[in-house]
Amino acid sequence: MGVLLAAAQNADAPVLVAENLAFGMIAAMMIFAAIRVVSAANIVHAAVYLVLVLAGVAAQFILLGAEFVAITQVLVYIGAIVVLFLFGIMLTKAPMEGEERAGRDNWALGAFTSLLLFGLLGYVLLDGFGRDKLPEALAPTSTGAVSDAIFGGYLIPFEVVSLLLLAALIGAIVIARRD
């Protein structure tokens, strides 16, 4: 067993190729889907493409060895938030077919801002982190370690988040109530 582990760690070149390939394919899918989300005329299609983006994020978490975060991502985002979005779309009777005016006057401003931001961020990241490598053979983080951190040092923020969720629940009911 130990020999096998050592061999797996030594022969990391093919493993890394596979990881890089997986990363590249998932990343390309995510960027395509994200662009479709912000450019789709039909808002229901945008919600479905959003599912692709969120699933891609979960896959990247698994590549990084953060399995608990990945599962939480699937449960909370794909399971709950996307359903909430679909309900919001239905309840607001949002335009189903390109009813949004074609001449969006913010189009140029948005493209300019985001391209400028991407250029800046890309320059800073490449300059600052260069070719920093992630540790070889990323071991999955155990759920026990995550829960130790949450219920150890982060106990008070955790309780505050639960209060925040309660407040958001009550606030959403009060705002959306018909009276």
Next chain:
Amino acid sequence: MLLNEFLLLAAALFCIGVYGVIARKNGVLVLMSIEIILNSVNINLVAFSAMTGAISGQVFALFIIAVAAAEVGVGLAIVLAIFRNYKTVDLDEVDLMKG
């Protein structure tokens, strides 16, 4: 794998989300773009967590997921209230406080 692969992917997603927030007028779509932005930040946090071996990044990512759930709930309630009052979710029509 390089750390920068993940950071650049997150930067690209962040910029796409910023474009959506600025350019789109549908309130629900703006909320979706904000979700893309929050997810890109989560990728950064988890990537740094894997880089340094510290677990705090993953805990912060979990907190961000919880806060995003609360944000979507309140945000969609506000969009519903706007729709009830204005009969539209076009954010350019909502200019009561424009002055």
